[in-house]
Every structure is written in C-alpha cells, then in structure tokens.
Amino acid sequence: xxxxxxxxxxxxxxxxxxxxxxxxxxxxxxxxxxxxxxxxxxxxxxxxxxxxxxxxxxxxxxxxxxxxxxxxxxxxxxxxxxxxxxxxxxxxxxxxxxxxxxxxxxxxxxxxxxxxxxxxxxxxxxxxxxxxxxxxxx
Numbered sequence: 001x002x003x004x005x006x007x008x009x010x011x012x013x014x015x016x017x018x019x020x021x022x023x024x025x026x027x028x029x030x031x032x033x034x035x036x037x038x039x040x041x042x043x044x045x046x047x048x049x050x051x052x053x054x055x056x057x058x059x060x061x062x063x064x065x066x067x068x069x070x071x072x073x074x075x076x077x078x079x080x081x082x083x084x085x086x087x088x089x090x091x092x093x094x095x096x097x098x099x100x101x102x103x104x105x106x107x108x109x110x111x112x113x114x115x116x117x118x119x120x121x122x123x124x125x126x127x128x129x130x131x132x133x134x135x136x137x138x
Contacts, residue, residue, distance in 0.1 A: 026078070087108060
C-alpha cells in the first residue's frame with residue numbers, strides 16, 4: 001500500500017468503493033461551510049486505499065508524519081443515515097478512533113489541525129454510539 005499523500009490539508013481517505021454517489025455527497029457535506037467555519041480537507045479517491053485497516057493506516061503514516069489524524073470514509077460512513085466518518089488518531093494514541101458527522105467535521109479538523117484541542121477531548125465527547133455530533137450548547 002502506498003504512503004499517505006503529502007498535502008497542506010487534512011486527509012479524507014475513501015476505503016470503500018461500493019457507492020460513488022454517497023462518497024460524493026459525503027465530500028460535499030464535509031466541505032459545506034457551517035456559519036463562518038469549514039473543514040480544510042482533501043478528499044482522496046484512490047482505490048489503492050480500498051479496504052484500508054487501522055493497522056495498515058498506522059504503517060503507512062508512521063509517528064512524526066505530516067498528519068496526526070486521518071478521516072476515513074468506510075462502509076459505515078457510506079451506509080449509515082448520518083454518514084459518520086471515522087477519525088483515526090495517528091499521534092497520541094495511534095489507532096484510537098471515533099466517528100464524526102459531516103456537519104461537525106470543521107470543528108474536529110480545525111481544532112486538531114492547529115492543536116487548539118486534543119484528540120481525546122473529541123473522543124470523550126461522543127454520544128453513546130461513538131459518534132461526535134458537536135459539543136452540547138450551554
């Protein structure tokens with residue numbers, strides 16, 4: 001499997017190729033601004049990553065790489081009604097995961113990219129089903 005691409009943006013890797021329409025819809029939803037915020041991502045549609053596992057991802061993105069986390073659009077993301085994207089930690093606890101709905105990608109991407117927040121702050125804020133849908137409004 002080839003190494004992760006070098007980009008200035010966060011990566012959204014496609015690992016399931018069963019539904020092109022769902023993939024395109026998810027990428028469009030991720031890029032949709034929420035107020036004044038948006039996720040800065042590159043959606044990577046490369047069949048070399050088909051079936052990518054967490055272990056394989058860690059192997060192609062060793063600690064100290066350009067990316068401290070990666071988003072993966074897998075079968076669950078394509079088929080679940082909310083399209084929750086898998087977020088994989090590659091830095092603090094490589095392999096730790098949670099899911100995020102496309103509308104909240106900006107929050108995760110923006111804050112992790114600039115180290116404004118820690119991965120664990122999002123991971124512990126998921127709902128019971130393991131999906132991050134945003135922080136509670138106070």
